Amino acid sequence: MEDKVILLDFYPSMFGMRPRVALAVKGIDYEHREEDKENKCQLLLESNPIYKEIPVLIHNGKPVCGSFVIVEYIDEVWKDKSPTLLPCDPYQRAQARFLADYIDKKVMETGNLIWCEEREEKEAGKKGFVEFMKQMESELGDKPFFGDNGFGFLDVALITYTPWFKTFEICGDFSIQQDYPKLSSWVKKCLEIESVSKSLADPDNVYNFYLTIKEKRGI
Amino acid sequence: MSEVKLFGAWFSPYVKRVEMSLNLKGVEYEYIEEDLKNKSPLFLQYNPITKLVPALVHNGKPIFESSVILEYIDETWEGPSIFPKDPFDRAMSRFWAKFVEDKCSDLLWKACWSAGEEREKAAKEAEEGLTILENEIKDKKFFGGENIGLVDLVANYIALWNPILQDVVGFHVLTQDKFPNISKWADEFCNDSFVEKYMPEKEKVRLWLKRAVETGSLY
Numbered sequence: 001m002e003d004k005v006i007l008l009d010f011y012p013s014m015f016g017m018r019p020r021v022a023l024a025v026k027g028i029d030y031e032h033r034e035e036d037k038e039n040k041c042q043l044l045l046e047s048n049p050i051y052k053e054i055p056v057l058i059h060n061g062k063p064v065c066g067s068f069v070i071v072e073y074i075d076e077v078w079k080d081k082s083p084t085l086l087p088c089d090p091y092q093r094a095q096a097r098f099l100a101d102y103i104d105k106k107v108m109e110t111g112n113l114i115w116c117e118e119r120e121e122k123e124a125g126k127k128g129f130v131e132f133m134k135q136m137e138s139e140l141g142d143k144p145f146f147g148d149n150g151f152g153f154l155d156v157a158l159i160t161y162t163p164w165f166k167t168f169e170i171c172g173d174f175s176i177q178q179d180y181p182k183l184s185s186w187v188k189k190c191l192e193i194e195s196v197s198k199s200l201a202d203p204d205n206v207y208n209f210y211l212t213i214k215e216k217r218g219i
Numbered sequence: 220m221s222e223v224k225l226f227g228a229w230f231s232p233y234v235k236r237v238e239m240s241l242n243l244k245g246v247e248y249e250y251i252e253e254d255l256k257n258k259s260p261l262f263l264q265y266n267p268i269t270k271l272v273p274a275l276v277h278n279g280k281p282i283f284e285s286s287v288i289l290e291y292i293d294e295t296w297e298g299p300s301i302f303p304k305d306p307f308d309r310a311m312s313r314f315w316a317k318f319v320e321d322k323c324s325d326l327l328w329k330a331c332w333s334a335g336e337e338r339e340k341a342a343k344e345a346e347e348g349l350t351i352l353e354n355e356i357k358d359k360k361f362f363g364g365e366n367i368g369l370v371d372l373v374a375n376y377i378a379l380w381n382p383i384l385q386d387v388v389g390f391h392v393l394t395q396d397k398f399p400n401i402s403k404w405a406d407e408f409c410n411d412s413f414v415e416k417y418m419p420e421k422e423k424v425r426l427w428l429k430r431a432v433e434t435g436s437l438y
Contacts, residue, residue: 050318050322050351059307062307064307064310064314065314066313066314066317069310069313069314069317070310072309072310072313073306073307073309073310076306076309077306090291090294090295091277091280091282091291093290093291093294094282094287094288094290094291095282097284097286097287097290098282098283098284098287101284101287102268
């Protein structure tokens, strides 16, 4: 039986970008459906009744929710398609899972502060973000990718935040991309992989989306 | 020969679920009780990032975060499975484990420790999460089916710690009247002959929580 894969998604979402990247690097055919956040479709409400949020991967009618859960699912189901995203060694897998979760916690926590209007909170956000980037720079070291065998799970986790860096920079009035040579080189290498670069949102598009949200919330 | 150390704190539900998993697999390990007010240099050397228990050290390599540790244990050692084998069922387990933590346990904890509007908000959100969980456990002995699985282990806080804390603070969100299925599951879980060997004594937990409420400090 041929696989039927649908991805319910929202273009600027860093979480939606993760399954997009995973499906694309493995060359898996799927139907992409863009969701309207203001007007969620019946399929989304039925397939993720608890959170009612994207991304949702629907594989032969069965829904899988949560960006990291989806990426691991893709890696397990299509294990014969390279690249293998999670490391083979259980210890390396544990490190990748831990760091991926850490990335989400840190970026959301500091990013939310950077978006605040109050100066003190914004500064705290910037400081936290800079610390986080230093940790990632150190974690990457001299490797071309975070994955030991090339582009992998941790690369997927972090690269999907990079389209949002421009927005963070403008909101925080600071530069992210200049100060981390290893990370800058890593971003370039990721973008050289066509399936990765075509799956990421355009940073200008992301910034325009952020402005729309700001206007709607009257900020 | 494999060397396994577990750094923990006797009162922590996160540590207890790791202990249960190790014992489920018949793994021999050295348990090290950490004084969380005064963390040992050895512990901090292994765990400089989060500095939290549990931390599992296997042949000198540290792993943190209970959910990551549980997956590592399941992948490394033979014995009864903690995670299902089928990729879709695994994805469902991971989803429900995160739901239990984020939308039930964390909110129940917050409701007990806060006051006023914040308490009411946490209680309302916890009830919403519990309503969904109530339906999920409806026709099952355990979340894992006939046998205890990942979601049961992650929900251990709801089974033992939450009822005690609710009594200590005099604020009850999860009651048998409102959530009979979860209450029945909690009884089954706590009275299971395997589980009860690795749960802390209820009176000891009650005294610890009572002191924590009086002093405002968990340790």
